[in-house]
Amino acid sequence: MNQLNIPPVLVTGATGRIGRLVIDRLLDAGVPVRALVHRPEAASALPPQVEVFTGDLTVPESLDPALKDAGAAFLVWTAPPQTAASVVERLAAHVRRVVFLSSPHRTPHPFFQQPNPMATLHAGIERLIAAAGLESTIIRPGMLASNSSPWWAPTIRAGETVRWPYGAAETAPVDDRDVAAVAALALHRDEHVGGDYVLTGPESLTHAAQVDVIGDALGRRIAFEEMTPDEFRSLSEGTAPGPVIDMLLAAWSAAVGQPAYISTTVADVLGTAPRTFHQWATDHASEFTQGS
Numbered sequence: 001m002n003q004l005n006i007p008p009v010l011v012t013g014a015t016g017r018i019g020r021l022v023i024d025r026l027l028d029a030g031v032p033v034r035a036l037v038h039r040p041e042a043a044s045a046l047p048p049q050v051e052v053f054t055g056d057l058t059v060p061e062s063l064d065p066a067l068k069d070a071g072a073a074f075l076v077w078t079a080p081p082q083t084a085a086s087v088v089e090r091l092a093a094h095v096r097r098v099v100f101l102s103s104p105h106r107t108p109h110p111f112f113q114q115p116n117p118m119a120t121l122h123a124g125i126e127r128l129i130a131a132a133g134l135e136s137t138i139i140r141p142g143m144l145a146s147n148s149s150p151w152w153a154p155t156i157r158a159g160e161t162v163r164w165p166y167g168a169a170e171t172a173p174v175d176d177r178d179v180a181a182v183a184a185l186a187l188h189r190d191e192h193v194g195g196d197y198v199l200t201g202p203e204s205l206t207h208a209a210q211v212d213v214i215g216d217a218l219g220r221r222i223a224f225e226e227m228t229p230d231e232f233r234s235l236s237e238g239t240a241p242g243p244v245i246d247m248l249l250a251a252w253s254a255a256v257g258q259p260a261y262i263s264t265t266v267a268d269v270l271g272t273a274p275r276t277f278h279q280w281a282t283d284h285a286s287e288f289t290q291g292s
């Protein structure tokens with residue numbers, strides 16, 4: 001325990017996109033943080049106040065030292081599903097509260113209702129959390145704004161035309177910082193227990209428009225050209241599992257000509273407007289101009 005006697009929050013996925021930002025928000029709020037780190041070498045990127053534990057979600061007992069005397073856990077699941085039940089059992093044995101990073105698989109919009117193995121995994125973990133009797137908040141971001149960095153930054157840095165399937169598919173990219181801020185509040189403030197939060201950005205933008213927005217942020221025009229789904233599938237071979245590529249293509253195909261689903265939850269929970277995609281692109285401009 002610490003001076004304020006707040007039990008620490010264990011953050012899994014601590015070196016990942018959302019977990020890393022959740023750590024910052026918890027520290028800002030004065031909440032002591034433990035990080036579960038999968039690859040110990042990645043821990044050097046964490047703030048020095050964080051207590052680091054090495055652990056692996058596929059080896060449930062490896063979580064025990066990190067969970068001892070913790071009060072809450074942020075659960076990010078990118079591992080295979082087999083050990084999920086055992087991990088949730090361990091969480092329930094140690095902590096009172098879990099905030100789970102899921103997806104909007106219950107939202108009745110075509111973009112979210114295509115065949116999706118991640119949605120099946122998320123739904124299964126949500127059932128385990130409910131059955132374990134844990135206090136819980138389920139966080140369901142739509143498309144993360146940060147996806148555009150691995151998708152388009154290498155091409156944009158090279159000064160080439162962005163070629164992508166379904167240029168007219170509409171999504172409402174949500175800023176990772178808004179997702180993390182909601183998750184952090186749910187971890188340390190009681191009023192979010194039982195919350196089921198679909199989080200989106202404030203505006204529906206086609207893929208082509210998102211590339212334009214990045215161009216605006218960089219102060220130059222970026223050419224966009226549509227590629228076929230088959231070309232995307234063959235170019236993506238070896239970079240992501242086939243079912244993930246199929247999932248994306250099916251969701252984008254269903255989102256063509258469909259304004260994206262937009263929720264007011266970020267503003268409702270945080271009391272501030274969600275960040276726009278332009279804001280995200282401006283704040284991350286260096287990713288599109290520098291680096292490998």
Ligand SMILES: NC(=O)c1ccc[n+]([C@@H]2O[C@H](COP(=O)([O-])OP(=O)(O)OC[C@H]3O[C@@H](n4cnc5c(N)ncnc54)[C@H](OP(=O)(O)O)[C@@H]3O)[C@@H](O)[C@H]2O)c1
Nearest residue numbers: 013014015016017018038039056057077079141142143144
């Ligand atoms: N991308 C989207 O638009 C979107 C939208 C909604 C929901 N989501 C969900 O968000 C989640 C991913 O979150 P993210 O993007 O923040 O994660 P991320 O950046 O992909 O990072 C994954 C994190 O999990 C850790 N990890 C991987 N395997 C592990 C294991 N076996 N044991 C312990 N830790 C392990 C990684 O550590 P190492 O790097 O050391 O392996 C890393 O810290 C997924 O469930 C995804 O479905 C994503």
